[in-house]
Each structure stands twice: as C-alpha cells, then as structure tokens.
Amino acid sequence: MDLSRPGYFSAALWRKSLPVASFTRKLDALLPESLDTLPEALRQRIDWCCKLDAGRALPSTRLGDMKMEKRQEFYFLDLMRHAKGFGWDMRLDWRFGDVTEVPEVPALLKSRPIGEDNANSVVMPLDYLRHFKFPDDPVPLAEKRPLAVFRGRLGSVQAQPARYAAVMQLHDHPRHDVGQVNTREDLPPAKGWMTIPDQLRYRYILAPEGNDVATSLKWIMNSNSIAVTPPLEYETWFMEGRLVPGEHFIGVKPDYSDLDEKIDWAESHPEEAARINRNAKAWCAQFHDRQTENLVAALVLQKYIEATGGLAHSRIQRNLFFPAG
Template sequence: MKLPALDKTAKTINRVRYYAAGITRHAVPREWYLQRCRQILGDLEASPELEELMRRANYYNRLPHCSVQLGTRLNAVDRAQSRYYFDLDEYLRYFPCRLKVNYLFGDVTWVPNAPSLVKSRPTGEANENSVLLNLDKLRHFRLCADDTPWAKKKPMAVWRGALNNPLRVELLRRHQQSEFADVGHIGEAKDGLQAKGFLSPQEQMGYRYILSIEGFDVATNLKWIMASRSVCVMPKGRYETWFMEGGLIPDHHFVEVRPDFSDLEDKIAELERNPQWAQDIVANANAYVASFCDRKTERKISLLVLQKYFEATGQLPPSAFSPLFFQQTRELQPA
C-alpha cells in the first residue's frame, strides 16, 4: 500500500480535489447514477466477493424491518456542513430522490431514536438505529507515507492533541514527565499540565509507539497510525465509524493499555523486549487499513448499506439481497 506524504501542499491539493469531485458529481444527471446502481448491484448478485461485502454492509447497517417516520428526501439534504453533505450525497445520488432518510451530522456519541445515517456510534449492542456511512472522510481517512525504518525510530511513545476528554487529561497527569513517553497537549499550559509544540504525523512517525486516544468520538489519528510503521497504542475504544473500530483486536491490530495508562511503561518495555511482536502488530494493522483503500469496493459496500436501509424502512421492495440482509446473526464482526 503506497501512501503519499502529507505536507501542507499535499493537504491543500487533496482538499481542492475533494470539493471539485463533489461539485462535478452534481453536473451528472441523476438518471446516470440510478442506472449505474442497478448495474453495480446486479453484478454483485452472483459475485464471489458478495459474502465479504455483505459482512461489512451488515456490520454498518444492523437494522431489522421497521416502520418509522422518515424526514428528508434525498435531494433535500442540508448542504450547510459541506464535507458531510458531499460524503452523504456521493451515494444517495444512486437512489431515487423520492426516497427519504434520517441523518445526523457531526460527532454522534448516542444512538438516535429512529434509524439514521451517521458518521459515528457507540460500540456494542443496541446500536441498530445508528447506520454508519463513511462521512467526513477528508478529515478521518487521512493516510500518509512512513519512510522511517523501525531501527531509526525513537523507542518511546508519543502523543499530541487537545485536552477534550478525561482520558487525555489522565495521560498527561500520569506521564507528562515520563522518560519513555513524549506526550503533551496543544495550547497553553493549564492545571499543571504542560503544553508542547505541534508534531506533524510524519514527526510522530519518528517514534516506535504512537498513542491514539478518543476525543469527542473516535480518535482522528487512528487510521494514519495503523497505516504507519509504528505501533498503535490505545485503550479500548467506546465509539466506531466506517473503520469498524469496534472490531479491532487488542494486541493484534493495536496494543491495548488501561484507560488510566498505568500500564503504559510496562507495555512499551514488553514491546522493546519483543520487537517481532511489535512488527507483527504493525503488519496486521497495515493489512487492516489496506482493506479500506479500494474505492470500488467501498462504493459497493456503501450502496449495499443504503439498499438495506431503504428495504428495512419499507421504501424499496425486497431485492435479491434481502435474505442476506435480514437473516443475519449477531456475529457480524470484522475478519
């Protein structure tokens, strides 16, 4: 998986491309997308990849058949939050505009009362009304190249970020003076917690261990850490997005530490004693990230998620996928 550098110029180019693509989609008649959707879903019916695609689609959308009040026609979604709008509209355009959806933009850390399209949801049971799509991906799916060999990385943990939840505060209270961790928040010193200078993703990749700590919902840095040559270290997450954070396996995709970070030094010492384990975790994490990087595959899954949403809410008749949509058990976990 070859990734680009993520300097300021590259970020600007990516942003321009993103908005240009969103605007260009509106110049294409909706009928083209409707025909394309029928073709894509039709080709999937006998596809050998259907089982894997359906596994992920049913993870994102756990809705049973339900009778609900739906509020917004597909061509009337609010455009005020442009990144969320463009990401949602990218796939809504493949369906008739007479259909309706409920949706919530932003960091959603609760389960809505009605089936809704969201970026994030709590992990675990009883989250069926939270239907995940890949929203705000310009911010959350930023991946960049890591060219620093393991031997040249500092044998320490690193973290930079805002103090926007108790986990992050606890990290600094316990480890801001630790010799094995370079941790600090961005901003002014307060309450005895020191501020440190900004470190870019590339600068943080100069360390062997990078901490990922949830903010308002998921940790924004998780994807690029897992795509790097460094080990992701974090407490088990409470929220998940399109990245299926709830299915990450501790000590396989990342190294799990306690929420109070009391075992952080011990975990780093263990990794330093066992570099092969560290390299195995990096390899597993890299492979996990790579499974989200094929645009055609992500489009197929997104269309299946929405097809199930419209069938579950009674707006579309049963399709060839209905038996797979609605006869699933609760073992839906990432491979």
C-alpha cells in the first residue's frame, strides 16, 4: 500500500466505521484451525512478538472502551484494524508511543527493550505507515558514493544517545556527511535536509536509534545501501533484536571510533559488502506481503488473548496456543 498519511488515515477511519461482524468473518477465515500447518518461520515470528505463557491475569479494559487520543491516532487505528474482529468485549492493555520500558502487565505496544525479560511487551505493527515504508532504490550498491551519511532531527543526549554521539563525533569528519537538521545552542551548526533519495546516493547510511528504534533502519536495509549502526537496544515488529552485525548491517562502536575501519573493510571486500546488502533485503522481504502480515498480527493477538485468559470474551472461539490438557 502506497498511501500518504492523510490517505491512510481516511482509509482507516472508513474501516473503523464497518460493523464488527464483517471483521470477524474475515478474521475467522484468516486464522487456521490448527498451528500444525503454519510455516515454522511464521511460528517463530509469532512466538517472538508474543513471549507470554498461559495463566496471565485477564486485562480489565474492553476493546470497545478504547478511545482515540490526540497524537496517537495511527496507533489506535492500526491496533483496531487487527483487533476489531475479536469483538468489542476483547480484553487488553496497551502502551502507545515510543515505549522503552517493559510494562508491569502484558500489553500491546510498538517497541520494547531488547532482552530476555520483555515478555510483558507484546509487539504489534503499530504506526505502521511511518515505520514500514520501503521506497524504491534504482542505484546499484557499486555505483553509490563510498561514504557514510546521516541526517535527522536531534533530541537530547538522554533521549537519543546514539544519534547525539553520531553528530558530535562525526559532524566535522572530512570523509563522511553527518549532521542534524535542527538548530540548538549545544549542537554543531545544522546541515541541510536530505530526502531519502538524497541519502540513497551513499553506499553507507548511519541508522542510530532515536527515542526507541531507528525508523530509517527498515528502508535502509530494504535499499541498495548498507546500514551502519552501533549496538541496538530496542526492537519492534521488524524484529531488530534478531538482526546480526556483519550479516544484516555493519556494526560500529557506540562512539563511532571504528567507523573508518569498518568502511575501509567493506570497500576492500566488495563481495562481503554485497552479501550483507543481500541479507538485509532478504530480511525486509518477509514484511512485504500484507496478507502474511495480517495473519501474523492476528495470531499474535490470539496468543495474547489465550495467555491472558480472555477466550470467553472473544468472538473467535479457538484454542490454538494453549490447548486444554
């Protein structure tokens, strides 16, 4: 789907106006009768997004009681898109926005810290249009400028340490083109805005995390350029926590002190650089089919409902993940 945010918003509002029964029919046809026929790769995605085991406490809030709050409209509409078929009585908790902590109760959200103790953070494809835009890139890797580039709006060092380090360490670097677009007394002089096509002229694009993940990491990995980033701390529907430095992107130290060394290595090993680029695009390919994405999202919600004891409140009466006995 290639829509502007107003177009996407209008389409989502139209879907919101449709009766629950129409969503339930589509959901009933989409969900399998058993997980036995589900490809292993999809099962792994579902279990990664929802790590919950059975016996969790039932949330008290009904889906039908959710309100669309200002500046959270896209989160609300994206969640409603996938959840409405389960019925207004579905019970859930949620956290919208850039979530960087694990909630005390199982909740549906966009982002979570990478780690073993994040089971209460159940990942859903929220604010989808912003995070899953994959623009075309007609320029082959070998024909791009062999430099690193970064442009972005910079927040505080507390909220965006990786971005802050990139700008402060590399702003005046003679080899690369790194800078922020906003003006602030504690920052170097602002540099001009660059569109995504502008940045895609470069062979290497920095993707430091912002308030949570780097939104740019997705479109960079889908392109013919190579993402360069320090160690990742957060993950979303894109499964950033499963990405491997040297396989899907070029990893650098948090202070970027080894950036030139890593770029020099990639330039002297073009076949390895091309392999990383191929792996990155293959990773992105699993998110391109909307029917598959809808299925995974539906099964993540189904597992969440079962784990929190909410089947009695769902219009879909299946027990796929924790069958009795």
